[in-house]
Each structure stands twice: as structure tokens, then as C-alpha cells.
Amino acid sequence: MTTSSTTPGAPTSYLADDKGWFGTFGGRFMPEALIAALDELDIAWQKALVDPTFGLEFDALLQNYAGVPSMLYEAHRLSDLTGARILLKREDLNHTGAHKIRNVLGQALLTKRMGKKRVIAETGAGQHGVASATAAAYLGLDCTVYMGEVDTERQALNVARMQLLGAEVIPVTSGSRTLKDAINEALRDWVASVDHTAYLFGTAAGPHPFPSLVLSFVRGIGDEARQQCLDLTGRLPDAIAACVGGGSNAIGLFAAFLDDPEVAIYGYEPGGDGVETGRHAATIHAGDVGVLHGARTYVLQDEDGQTVESHSISAGLDYPGVGPQHAHLSATGRATYLPVTDKAAMEAMALLARTEGIIPAIESAHAIAGVVELAKERPGQTLLVNLSGRGDKDMGTALDYFGLGRAEPVADPQAATPEQQ
Amino acid sequence: MGVSTAFEQAHADDRAALVGYLPAGFPDVDGGIDALRAMVDAGCDVIEVGLPYSDPVMDGPTIQAAAQQALELGVRTTDVLRTVEAVAATGTPTVIMTYWNPVERYGVERFASDLASAGGAGLITPDLTPDFAPEWIAAADAHDLDKIFLVAPSSTEERIAMTTAACRGFVYATAVMGVTGARTTTSDLAGPLVARTRAAAGDLPVGVGLGVSTGDQAAEVASYADGVIVGSAFVRVLLDHAGDRAGGLRALAALTADLADGVRRAR
Numbered sequence: 001m002t003t004s005s006t007t008p009g010a011p012t013s014y015l016a017d018d019k020g021w022f023g024t025f026g027g028r029f030m031p032e033a034l035i036a037a038l039d040e041l042d043i044a045w046q047k048a049l050v051d052p053t054f055g056l057e058f059d060a061l062l063q064n065y066a067g068v069p070s071m072l073y074e075a076h077r078l079s080d081l082t083g084a085r086i087l088l089k090r091e092d093l094n095h096t097g098a099h100k101i102r103n104v105l106g107q108a109l110l111t112k113r114m115g116k117k118r119v120i121a122e123t124g125a126g127q128h129g130v131a132s133a134t135a136a137a138y139l140g141l142d143c144t145v146y147m148g149e150v151d152t153e154r155q156a157l158n159v160a161r162m163q164l165l166g167a168e169v170i171p172v173t174s175g176s177r178t179l180k181d182a183i184n185e186a187l188r189d190w191v192a193s194v195d196h197t198a199y200l201f202g203t204a205a206g207p208h209p210f211p212s213l214v215l216s217f218v219r220g221i222g223d224e225a226r227q228q229c230l231d232l233t234g235r236l237p238d239a240i241a242a243c244v245g246g247g248s249n250a251i252g253l254f255a256a257f258l259d260d261p262e263v264a265i266y267g268y269e270p271g272g273d274g275v276e277t278g279r280h281a282a283t284i285h286a287g288d289v290g291v292l293h294g295a296r297t298y299v300l301q302d303e304d305g306q307t308v309e310s311h312s313i314s315a316g317l318d319y320p321g322v323g324p325q326h327a328h329l330s331a332t333g334r335a336t337y338l339p340v341t342d343k344a345a346m347e348a349m350a351l352l353a354r355t356e357g358i359i360p361a362i363e364s365a366h367a368i369a370g371v372v373e374l375a376k377e378r379p380g381q382t383l384l385v386n387l388s389g390r391g392d393k394d395m396g397t398a399l400d401y402f403g404l405g406r407a408e409p410v411a412d413p414q415a416a417t418p419e420q421q
Numbered sequence: 422m423g424v425s426t427a428f429e430q431a432h433a434d435d436r437a438a439l440v441g442y443l444p445a446g447f448p449d450v451d452g453g454i455d456a457l458r459a460m461v462d463a464g465c466d467v468i469e470v471g472l473p474y475s476d477p478v479m480d481g482p483t484i485q486a487a488a489q490q491a492l493e494l495g496v497r498t499t500d501v502l503r504t505v506e507a508v509a510a511t512g513t514p515t516v517i518m519t520y521w522n523p524v525e526r527y528g529v530e531r532f533a534s535d536l537a538s539a540g541g542a543g544l545i546t547p548d549l550t551p552d553f554a555p556e557w558i559a560a561a562d563a564h565d566l567d568k569i570f571l572v573a574p575s576s577t578e579e580r581i582a583m584t585t586a587a588c589r590g591f592v593y594a595t596a597v598m599g600v601t602g603a604r605t606t607t608s609d610l611a612g613p614l615v616a617r618t619r620a621a622a623g624d625l626p627v628g629v630g631l632g633v634s635t636g637d638q639a640a641e642v643a644s645y646a647d648g649v650i651v652g653s654a655f656v657r658v659l660l661d662h663a664g665d666r667a668g669g670l671r672a673l674a675a676l677t678a679d680l681a682d683g684v685r686r687a688r
Contacts, residue, residue: 019552029521029548031479033573033595035580174485180476187478192599194575291522292476294548304498305526307475 014258014329020208020295023331026324028207030294034187037194042209044114049216054113058106058217065138066101067094068220072228072384077355078368084375087237088387089225089253092360098389099221099249100131104200106217108135111198118142118197122186124151124179124245125316125363126158127389128202133167135200143167146185148178151315158393176309179319183293203246204323207294211323215251221386222256229384238381239264239374242388243366244337245281245317247326249388254335264336267326268370270312271339281310282339283322284330292321298330313342313397314362316389344369346401349391361389362397423567424514424542424590427466428626428647437643437684439464440628441677442518442652444471445504446496447487448659452666454507456659456673461513463674464681467648468508469545472501472519479520479547481602483653486660498527502539509540516567516590518545524557533560543567543590550580551587558587569593572618574610582621591626591648594618603653604632615645639683649684 020026028038048054062068070093075086091099104121111119119141123129129145136143145162149171152159162169175181183206190199204214222240229237240257242250244267257263272280280286283298290299292307300308300320312318329335340348345362348369353359360368364387371385391398399405431438441460447453457468473488473496480488501517509515517536524532524544536544543566549557551570561568567590572581575598585592596611597604611629618627628648633639634657639649658676662669 027553028550029553030550031548031573031595032550032571032580032584033479033575033598035550036573036575036577174482175475175489184476184478188481188600191479192597194598288526291525291548293478296525299522301522301526303526305474305523306492307522 014325014334016208016212016325020212022325022328025297025327025331026208026211026295028294029291029296030207031191033191034194037190038207038209040114041110041198041213044110045209045213045216048110048113054109058109061105061109062102062220065095066105068102069224070094072225072232074232075356078352081355082372082375083379085380085382086371086375087229087232087382087384089221089384091221091249091386091388092358092364092390096127096131096134097392098127098131098361099218099252099386100128100202101134102220102252103202103214103217103248104128104131104135107198107200108139108141111141112139114198116196116198118144118193119200120144120146120186120189120193120197121200122146122179122182122202124148124182124318125314126151126155126162126393127316129167129169130158130161130165132200133162133165136167137165144189145169146172146182146189148172148176148182150177151179154397155315155393157396179315180307180321203248204251204325205246205293205295205297205321211295211325214248215255215325218248218252219255221249221252222254225253225384226256229382233382236260236263237384238378239266240384241266241268241367241371241374242386243268243317243363244284244322244326245270245319245363246321247323249386251323251325253386254329258334265329265334266370266374267335267337268340268366269337270314270317270366271341272311272313274341275339279311280339281312281318281320283320284326284337285339287320295324297324297327298322313345314366316361316363317366338370340366340369348372349398350402358387359391360387361391362394364388424467424516427514428591431466432647437646437687438466438648439639439681439684440467440469440648440650441465441655442469442471442650443655443659444473444484444487444491445501446473446491446494447656448490448663449494450496450500450504454504455670457504457508458511459670459674460655460677461508461511463677465513465677468513468515469518469650469652470501470504470508470515472498472517472523474520474523477520479600481600481653483603483656483660484601487656498523502535505536505541506539509542514542515540516543516545516569517541518547521546521549529556530560533564533566537564537566541566543569545569545593547571551584554587571595572614574598574614578617578621581618585618585622585625588625591628592618592622593650594627594629594646595631596629597631599631601631601653603634603657608632611642612645636679636683639680640687643684643687649680651680
């Protein structure tokens with residue numbers, strides 16, 4: 001890459017103002033005790049953005065350590081099957097298996113610059129926790145990861161990875177014992193440890209500057225994919241797509257295309273058992289405007305403003321809020337957000353495995369499922385999908401869902417997805 | 422009635438005011454009202470009614486547990502307002518302490534209107550700072566309500582000045598960097614924070630919260646603050662008397678009396 005991955009593109013109406021507002025979304029609804037730390041982070045980040053040394057250091061780390069830029073892969077068999085030309089941005093091939101490594105390396109480098117010795121992180125699926133533990137190990141920082149107790153059980157392998165990397169994993173037993181409660185607990189740690197601890201926020205949500213800061217570290221996904229698509233096809237894609245939980249992989253892809261009005265943008269939210277059942281995490285599609293974890297955004301909440309428990313088979317998408325920039329992109333009509341059910345996502349996981357020999361993370365499988373549907377509306381068009389993570393961590397879920405793992409041929413995943421064949 | 426009358430009365434008595442907190446709906450709505458009235462009877466000068474919230478990031482395990490119990494029993498925002506009405510009827514200034522989203526969801530103007538109608542004095546907003554509160558400030562001013570924002574040891578002089586300028590009633594100084602919860606020793610950050618806040622606050626009273634659980638601690642804080650705010654210690658008493666309402670109320674009254682004595686013997 002010739003330019004720094006942290007260099008923002010030309011300002012657009014889709015970016016935040018200096019108080020963190022994306023239109024009417026975002027902002028900073030936080031305890032006063034944390035404002036000084038957020039300001040300190042904002043200033044350190046603003047300085048880093050314009051410091052060529054930081055940009056070079058970050059880019060070198062991404063290239064030499066994380067395996068970035070990730071390739072843009074043309075999925076020929078999936079394209080043949082669906083009738084659209086499908087390109088996959090292979091973030092699953094990054095070190096630690098997802099786009100998350102970009103964000104944590106950027107934030108961990110900032111931590112070093114601020115002279116702090118300890119990082120904390122929340123994690124849902126464990127991908128951000130593993131990435132944080134990895135960056136902390138690489139840069140010699142102490143690391144504590146908060147993870148909902150429910151998630152430590154469904155993602156035990158990632159707990160082990162974090163522990164092997166030297167991180168302390170604290171299971172969170174409050175509230176719904178999932179990602180939102182892990183964020184609560186990390187914030188409680190931070191308010192007591194802020195003088196020596198940085199909070200590596202795992203997604204493009206939360207109080208200003210996190211949504212914009214995280215975007216600056218993950219926007220390489222879209223910047224690379226845009227150029228790779230031009231190199232491969234000679235033009236921009238007709239549509240781009242990504243899964244949206246908190247929304248960091250999606251905003252990382254979308255950012256480079258926001259000012260290309262000819263490129264349609266789709267975000268696929270976790271539809272769980274189906275939005276109509278109430279057991280889902282499709283925050284933009286089915287939530288209401290509110291304030292959660294420091295930002296005004298769409299929130300799954302009851303009529304008193306209490307956060308409602310979300311549901312998704314994918315721990316990494318199981319969050320009742322969403323990054324405020326996505327709320328803004330939805331409200332302005334620049335991007336379209338649609339729900340994908342657990343079932344559709346699992347079928348897409350099997351489909352991609354069988355057609356391309358790629359096992360996606362269940363998170364990313366939501367985007368694959370969405371694009372399989374999108375191809376019906378857009379035959380022959382070029383659809384660029386962020387394959388944000390790999391599915392190794394999800395084999396336990398897949399094993400249960402498809403009845404895999406026994407040596408005797410009692411169950412065939414294809415039998416579970418006859419309509420795909 | 423605003424809280425300033427309570428602080429003025431305490432000042433006239435040459436003592437600090439005792440501010441007591443319990444979440445509404447804990448142990449249930451009526452039990453919570455009884456508990457808060459017991460605290461009034463035993464010497465609280467100002468009452469804070471907590472609005473239980475699903476994601477209380479500033480609260481430690483004690484208040485989390487009480488809020489969760491209240492929510493599991495189905496407490497509603499309207500129950501919180503009913504609690505305020507019942508406590509304010511005693512003549513003791515009563516404010517709500519709430520995270521921001523429930524107010525936004527209820528409707529900021531509607532919330533201010535209904536709080537004023539219930540006789541409430543105002544609002545303490547632990548996750549809403551004045552620079553993000555224009556809608557609340559306008560609604561509070563329209564309904565003659567107190568606006569109590571927080572300052573922290575990490576606050577800059579500029580932010581303390583901005584915050585105290587936006588407050589009415591008192592300014593809430595969080596004495597420790599950390600979540601709510603009783604502590605065996607009070608923070609050495611509190612004194613300097615109060616001094617910095619007082620320098621900016623003019624006549625605005627400064628209340629100190631987080632960690633106080635005994636009369637001796639209350640006396641220590643009362644030696645330099647205008648108000649001593651106690652929350653987790655009251656909640657702990659009720660948690661420790663689960664299933665024994667009468668015993669809980671007696672213990673609550675005893676703790677209140679100890680704290681009320683503390684704020685009177687400091688000077």
C-alpha cells in the first residue's frame with residue numbers, strides 16, 4: 001500500500017463531526033469520570049492520524065504480522081450457482097482469523113503511544129478478545145478480556161486461545177451474560193483503572209471517538225477491496241455487503257464506497273429465529289432509537305427503555321445495539337439493512353464450504369446468505385462481500401447444528417440444506 | 422421543591438446534608454416507598470430514587486443486584502414516579518437518579534413534566550454530561566427542576582466549570598474513580614476534588630458520593646463537603662434483610678441515624 005491505512009478519505013456527510021455526531025446518531029453519553037480518558041484517546045488518535053511515523057508503523061505491522069492486505073477472491077462456483085459475480089474480501093485469512101486484528105493493532109499501538117501498560121477488551125464470539133490478546137502479547141501489554149459467561153461456554157476454544165496468549169479472561173455473570181454485559185463490565189473496570197489502562201473497544205460503536213477511531217483502523221478493508229475490484233474487473237462493484245452486529249467489519253468495507261452512489265450497500269443483521277419471533281438481534285431493522293453504551297443509535301429495548309436481550313446463533317452478532325454510523329447510513333437511505341435468520345446463515349455456511357472450500361465464521365455466513373438472496377435481484381451483477389472471519393471457532397456450533405463429528409455416516413450436512421442443492 | 426432548601430437548612434445548622442439513595446421497586450414498589458420513608462424519618466435530608474436500568478455501567482454489584490431484582494419484579498418508569506410522589510409528600514426534597522436511555526424513551530419533556538407533577542425536585546444523570554444534555558436542560562428549566570450533573574477526580578478545571586455552571590440544586594462529586602459500592606476507607610481524591618469544585622461552583626452546594634457506609638465516614642466527608650451521599654450501604658442493609666421487612670426497616674433507620682449523627686458531629 002502506498003498510503004497509510006489510517007488516512008481518512010475526503011470528508012463526507014456520512015462521517016462524524018468533532019463531537020461524534022453522525023447526523024442525529026452517536027455522540028458521547030458517558031460518565032464524567034471517563035470523559036478525560038476519551039478526550040485523551042481522541043487527542044492521541046488525532047495526532048497519530050497525521051503522524052506519518054504512526055501510519056508507517058501501523059501499515060508495516062498489518063503487512064508483516066497480520067497478513068494484510070487480504071486478497072479479493074472471485075468465488076466462481078458460488079457465482080455459477082447464484083448467477084451473480086461474487087467477490088469475497090478474504091479477511092478470514094488475516095492473522096487470528098478475522099478483520100478484528102486491524103482494529104486491535106491500531107488501538108494497541110495508540111496504547112503504547114499513550115504510555116499505558118494494560119489493555120482491557122470485551123468480546124462476544126471471542127474474535128476481538130483473541131485479537132486483543134494477540135496484540136497485547138506482541139506489544140508486551142497486560143490484557144484482561146471480559147466475556148459473557150454464556151459466550152465463554154459456546155466459544156470455549158477462543159477462551160483457551162486467549163489464555164494461551166497470556167490474557168486473563170473474566171466470565172461476566174451479570175445481566176444476560178453476553179456481549180452487552182461484557183461491555184458493561186469492561187466499562188466498570190475502566191472507570192477504576194483509566195490512569196494506566198486503555199480500553200480496546202471491539203467494534204465501531206460506543207462513545208465518541210470509538211466509532212470513528214475504529215473505522216480509521218478497519219477502513220483498509222474497503223480501501224483495499226475497492227482498488228482490488230477495479231484491478232480485477234475494471235470497475236466498481238454493483239453492490240457490497242457485510243454482516244452487521246456492532247458493525248466494524250461492515251463499516252470498514254462500506255466507508256470506501258460511501259461516495260460512490262452507483263454502488264449499493266447492504267448490511268445483514270442477525271435475524272435469529274426470525275424477527276417476527278422477537279428472538280433476534282436485528283437492531284436497525286427492528287429496534288428503536290435510544291442510547292446504549294455511550295451512543296445514540298438503534299437499540300433493542302422495551303417501552304421503558306430497558307435493553308432487551310438479543311438472540312443470534314452467532315455470538316459475535318449477538319448485540320442489542322449497533323454502531324451509530326450504521327444507524328445514520330440507514331436513516332439517510334445510503335445503506336440497506338436486512339435480517340438473515342440463524343437457519344439461513346447456517347445453510348450459507350455449509351453452502352460456502354461445499355462450493356468454495358471455505359468455512360466462514362457464522363457471522364460472515366449471514367452476509368453470504370444475504371448475497372445469495374441479493375443475487376436473485378441482481379443477476380449478472382458484481383457483488384462484493386466481506387468474508388470477515390473464518391469458521392474454525394464455530395465448529396462446535398456447526399457440529400451441534402448439523403449433527404456432525406461422528407465417524408458413522410448418520411447425518412449429512414447437505415441433507416440438512418436440501419433447498420440449496 | 423428544589424433540593425436547595427435542604428442544603429440551606431443544613432448550612433444554617435452548620436452541618437452537611439445527608440442524601441440517601443435506594444432504587445425504586447426494591448425490594449418491591451411499596452416496600453421501597455416504606456424504606457425511603459423510614460430513611461426520611463430517621464434523618465435523610467434529601468432522597469435519591471434510583472430508576473432501575475438494565476445496563477448500569479456506573480454501579481457496583483450491590484446496586485446492580487437491587488436494580489436487577491426490581492426489574493425482574495417488573496418495575497416500570499411509572500412506578501418510579503409513583504415512588505417519588507409518595508416520598509416527596511413527606512416534604513423531603515426527592516430527586517431521581519437515572520441512566521439516560523429510560524428518560525429518552527419516556528420522552529424528555531414528558532418525563533420532566535411528570536416528575537414535576539409528582540413533586541420531584543429534579544434529576545441526577547450519571548451518564549449524561551451537560552455538553553450532551555441540551556434537551557434535558559431545556560425541559561428541566563421549563564419545569565423548574567434541579568439538574569444535578571457529576572464531576573470526577575479526572576475532570577479538568579474546564580469541565581468542572583462547565584458542569585457546575587449547568588447544575589442547579591447541587592453538584593455531585595464522585596469521590597473515587599470506580600463504580601458505586603461501600604468502601605472501608607474514603608478516598609483521598611475526594612478532598613481535592615471538592616476544593617476544585619467549590620472554587621468553580623460559587624454558592625452551589627457540593628455533595629460527595631461513592632463509598633460512604635458509616636457515621637464516622639460520613640463525619641469525615643461532612644468536614645469538607647456540603648452533602649454526604651449514601652447509596653450502596655442502604656441497599657446492602659435491605660439485601661441482608663431479604664424476607665424480613667420489619668427488621669430491614671429497623672436496620673435502615675439505625676444506619677440512617679448513625680449517618681445523620683455523622684454529618685452533625687463533623688464541625
